[in-house]
Amino acid sequence: MGRVLTLKRLDASRRRIQLIAIVGLVNLAGMAASAELIQRTFPVAANATLLLRSHSGKIKIQGWDQAQIEIKGDRASELVDVSIMGEEQKVVVQTHLTREKLSPDEARVDFEIRVPRQAIVRVESERGTVSVQNVEGSVTVETVSSSVELFRLKGNISARTMDGPIVIRSAEGRVTADSISGDISFAQVNSTELVGTTNAGIIRYEGEFGMDGSYVLNNYSSPIVIVTSNRASFDVTARAVSGSIENNLDIRPIPMGSPLRPSTPGKFLQGRFNGGRSTVKVSSYSGTIKLQGSGTAAASVR
Incomplete structure (x- = not known):
């Protein structure tokens, strides 16, 4: 009698296992559908x-x-x-x-x-990632927390996020990048007009400020890092209200006849790098502004 009961229990257990397996397969099929x-x-x-x-x-x-x-x-x-x-x-x-x-x-x-x-x-996204590349028409991206990556673009660019990072690389045309707390990175971006603004994010520009353009980089409390080469040519005005400026570029005084304010070491810098073809304006309220040559070892931005 005990053996019969044991066999019945085993059969019941097998049926339960089979039922669970069938239900699992049905759920997987539903997910696939x-x-x-x-x-x-x-x-x-x-x-x-x-x-x-x-x-x-x-x-x-x-x-x-x-x-x-x-x-x-x-x-x-x-x-x-x-x-x-x-x-x-x-x-x-x-x-x-x-x-x-x-x-x-x-x-x-x-x-x-x-x-x-x-x-x-034109892309509007709340969260995720947005990547646009190899486009010559204008590109507009607006997101909440999506990360934005824009590569090899030739038209005008407008990228805005609340807290997502923005990366723009190998681009031309007019460029506007704006974020509340996301980082903004430009690499080999040459523009007639470039504006990068973020409140709490880091701004990094690596390139030569080409096309005789106007470049404006602003933030409130985080570092702004500029890495450029000896081929670059620009006039620069940098201002750190309660932050600081670190510079290892050969910035020379602007020639007579040009508007010039006396430089305040560590707070205000104005001058010319090579021929002064483009115009660069950099400002941060409490962040550190760093100007480096491309051969300089990468410094920490925090």
């Missing part, structure tokens, strides 16, 4: 506009030599709707939450998009 791959292609004009509004996810946009916009999306769940509307001059992609208070993972939609090189790109 809830995810959705999106793919659309629109023939467009060479200078068409792409407008993308996204709540959460990775966004990667690249220019290519095709007269079409190709959209690939990976939707994490059915809790997010994706609407796509396209015509020759404009393609609009938007994500819509089906209910409030979704987690970032639930609201996530990852996009990989290709656009004509001359296209105009």
Whole structure:
């Protein structure tokens, strides 16, 4: 009798294990079904506009030599709707939450998009990452906490975040980068007009201040680091109200006839580096401003 009861218990345990396994497979199938791959292609004009509004996810946009916009999306769940509307001059992609208070993972939609090189790109994102590269039209990115990476761009650039970092590399045209608390980094950016502003983030510029441009770097409480080479040519005015200035560049007095204020060691610096072709203005209220040659060992910015 005891053996029969034991066998019955074993059979019941096996059935429970099988049931759990079946339920698990059903749940996995449901998760796979809830995810959705999106793919659309629109023939467009060479200078068409792409407008993308996204709540959460990775966004990667690249220019290519095709007269079409190709959209690939990976939707994490059915809790997010994706609407796509396209015509020759404009393609609009938007994500819509089906209910409030979704987690970032639930609201996530990852996009990989290709656009004509001359296209105009505008992205609005709340969280995630935004990458735009190889585009010659204007690029505008506005985010809350997304990180922004912009590479090899030739048109005008506007990048704004609340607390996400901004990286702009190998770019031309007019550039505006603005963040409340995110870091801003420029590398090999030559512009007729560049403005970088952040309240609490670090600003770093590595390059030669080319195109006889105007460069303005401002923040409130964090370091501003400038790393340049002997090929650069600019007039500089740097001001640290309650912070300090550290300089190892050969900054010479501006020739007679030019407006000049006496330099205050460690607080105010004005002068010319090489021929003075571009204009550089740097200011920080309580941060440290560092001007370094490109051969100088990288200094800590904290």
